[in-house]
Amino acid sequence: MNLLEIKDLHASIAGKEILRGVNLSVEAGTVHAIMGPNGAGKSTLSAVLTGNPLYEVTAGEIYLRGKNLLTMPPEQRAREGVFLSFQYPVEIPGVSMVNFMRTALNEKRQYQGLQPLSSTEFLRLMRDKRKLVGLADKLQNRSVNEGFSGGEKKKNEIFQMAMLEPCLSILDETDSGLDIDALRIVAEGVNQLRTADNASIVITHYQRLLDYIVPDYVHVLADGQIVKTGGKELALELEDKGYEWLSTQ
Amino acid sequence: MVKHTITQGQIVEEVYLNQSNLDITFTQQEGSTLRLFVVDIQGGQYANHIVVEQAATDCTTEIYHLAYLTDNDKATTHTNVRHLVGGGTSNQLIKFILGGKAKGEFLGELYIAPDAQKTEAHQTNRNLLLSSTAEVRTRPQLEIYADDVKATHGASTGQMDESALFYMQQRCLDENTARRLLLGAFMKDVIEPISDQNKREELLETIDRIIQ
Ligand SMILES: Nc1ncnc2c1ncn2[C@@H]1O[C@H](COP(=O)(O)OP(=O)(O)OP(=O)(O)O)[C@@H](O)[C@H]1O
Ligand SMILES: [Mg+2]
Numbered sequence: 001m002n003l004l005e006i007k008d009l010h011a012s013i014a015g016k017e018i019l020r021g022v023n024l025s026v027e028a029g030t031v032h033a034i035m036g037p038n039g040a041g042k043s044t045l046s047a048v049l050t051g052n053p054l055y056e057v058t059a060g061e062i063y064l065r066g067k068n069l070l071t072m073p074p075e076q077r078a079r080e081g082v083f084l085s086f087q088y089p090v091e092i093p094g095v096s097m098v099n100f101m102r103t104a105l106n107e108k109r110q111y112q113g114l115q116p117l118s119s120t121e122f123l124r125l126m127r128d129k130r131k132l133v134g135l136a137d138k139l140q141n142r143s144v145n146e147g148f149s150g151g152e153k154k155k156n157e158i159f160q161m162a163m164l165e166p167c168l169s170i171l172d173e174t175d176s177g178l179d180i181d182a183l184r185i186v187a188e189g190v191n192q193l194r195t196a197d198n199a200s201i202v203i204t205h206y207q208r209l210l211d212y213i214v215p216d217y218v219h220v221l222a223d224g225q226i227v228k229t230g231g232k233e234l235a236l237e238l239e240d241k242g243y244e245w246l247s248t249q
Numbered sequence: 250m251v252k253h254t255i256t257q258g259q260i261v262e263e264v265y266l267n268q269s270n271l272d273i274t275f276t277q278q279e280g281s282t283l284r285l286f287v288v289d290i291q292g293g294q295y296a297n298h299i300v301v302e303q304a305a306t307d308c309t310t311e312i313y314h315l316a317y318l319t320d321n322d323k324a325t326t327h328t329n330v331r332h333l334v335g336g337g338t339s340n341q342l343i344k345f346i347l348g349g350k351a352k353g354e355f356l357g358e359l360y361i362a363p364d365a366q367k368t369e370a371h372q373t374n375r376n377l378l379l380s381s382t383a384e385v386r387t388r389p390q391l392e393i394y395a396d397d398v399k400a401t402h403g404a405s406t407g408q409m410d411e412s413a414l415f416y417m418q419q420r421c422l423d424e425n426t427a428r429r430l431l432l433g434a435f436m437k438d439v440i441e442p443i444s445d446q447n448k449r450e451e452l453l454e455t456i457d458r459i460i461q
Binding site: 050051052053073074075078079083084086089090091092093094095099100103104105107108111143144160164 | 411415419421423424433
C-alpha cells in the first residue's frame with residue numbers, strides 16, 4: 001500500500017477551480033519534488049491535503065495509508081501524520097511557542113495512545129530538535145512566529161516537523177527566505193528525519209534545494225494538473241528550459 | 250457609590266472579579282498609584298461606572314478591564330479618568346469578548362483640566378467578536394483643556410483569526426483547544442499585569458473554566 005494516494009483530485013476556492021484532476025502516488029521512504037509556475041496550484045494542493053476549510057474538494061480521493069483523508073478534520077489528518085511546512089507561517093500573538101508545542105505534541109501522543117511527556121522530557125526534546133535545525137533558543141519563549149524573520153519562520157516550521165515526526169511532510173517553499181547556510185542546515189535536518197516509513201513532498205522553485213534534499217521524483221504541476229514526472233534530472237532541465245515547453249506538448 | 254481615597258505615595262492594586270454594576274470612585278493624592286483590574290466573565294446584564302480623580306501631581310492610574318459576554322448579555326462599562334492636576338499618567342486597557350447576541354458598550358471619558366500640564370493619558374479598547382450577531386460600541390469622550398499633554402485613544406474590533414485556527418489544527422490541536430488558546434491570548438494582557446501571583450493564577454484558572 002502506498003503511503004499517499006491522490007486520485008483525480010479536483011478542488012476550488014471561491015468557486016474557481018484550481019486543481020483539475022491531480023493524480024499522485026507517494027511510496028514510503030521517497031521524496032517527491034513538485035515544481036511549477038506561480039499560481040499553478042501547488043499551495044492549493046498542500047491546503048487540500050491538510051484540510052484547509054477555505055478550499056472545496058469537488059471530486060477525487062485522497063488516502064493516507066489506506067485511510068480516507070477527505071472525511072477527516074484538519075487536526076485528525078495532522079495526528080495521522082500529515083505535516084505542512086507553510087509557505088507563509090502564521091503569527092499567533094499571545095500564544096507561546098513552548099505552550100503551543102507542548103499542546104500539539106501531547107494531542108498527537110494522546111491520539112496514538114501514548115502518555116504525555118513530562119516537563120523535563122519535553123524540554124529536552126525541544127532542545128535537541130532546536131539544535132537539529134539551528135533555531136535560536138530565544139525564539140522558544142516568544143509567541144508563535146510573532147516578529148520572527150522570514151528565515152526564522154521557515155526554520156521554526158522544520159523544528160515543529162522534527163518535534164511531531166510526521167509520516168508525510170509537505171514542505172511548501174521552505175527554501176524561500178532562507179540564507180545559504182540556513183538552507184543547508186534545514187535540508188540536513190530534513191534528511192536526518194528521513195526514514196523508510198515516511199515521505200516528503202517538497203514544493204520548490206529552485207534546483208538548489210534539491211541538491212541537498214535529493215528527490216526520487218520530480219513532478220511539474222501546471223494549470224492544476226501534473227503535466228510531467230521525471231527523476232531528479234528533470235529539475236535541472238526545468239532550470240534550463242523553464243516551463244513553456246511543457247504546456248505546448 | 251463607593252468612594253476611596255489613595256493617600257500620598259500609596260500604591261494600591263484592586264482586583265474586582267464579577268462584581269457586576271461596580272460603582273466606584275477613587276481619589277488619588279500626590280505620588281500615589283492605582284492599579285485597577287475589573288474582570289467580568291460571568292456575563293449577564295450590568296453597567297460598571299468607574300471614576301478616578303487625580304487630585305494631586307505625580308499620580309499613576311492603570312485600569313484594566315475584561316468583559317466576556319455571550320447569549321443575550323448586555324453590558325456597559327463607563328470609565329471616567331479625571332486629571333485635575335498635571336504631571337500624572339493614566340493608562341487604560343479595555344477588552345470585550347462578545348459571542349451570541351451579546352451587546353457591549355465602552356464609554357471612555359477622559360478629562361484633563363486647564364492647568365494639568367505634562368499629563369500623559371492613554372486609552373485602548375480592543376474587542377473580539379465571536380459571532381456575527383454580537384455587537385460592540387466604543388464611545389471615547391475626550392475633554393482636554395491643557396496644551397502640553399500626551400493623550401491617545403484607540404479602538405479596534407476584530408474576529409478570531411481563521412488562519413491562526415487552521416495553523417493550530419494543522420499542528421494537531423482540535424478546533425476547541427485552538428479557540429481556547431486564542432481567547433486566552435486575547436485576555437492575557439489584561440490579566441498578566443496583576444502583580445499578586447496567587448490572585449493572577451486563580452483568575453486565570455477561573456477564566457479557563459469559563460471559556461471551556
Ligand atoms: N481566495 C482566492 N480566491 C480566488 N482565487 C484564489 C484564492 N486563493 C488562491 N487563488 C488562486 O489559486 C491559484 C493557485 O494558487 P496557489 O497558491 O495554489 O499557487 P502556487 O502554485 O502555490 O503558486 P506560487 O508558486 O506562487 O506559490 C492562483 O491563481 C491564485 O490566484
Ligand atoms: Mg504556493
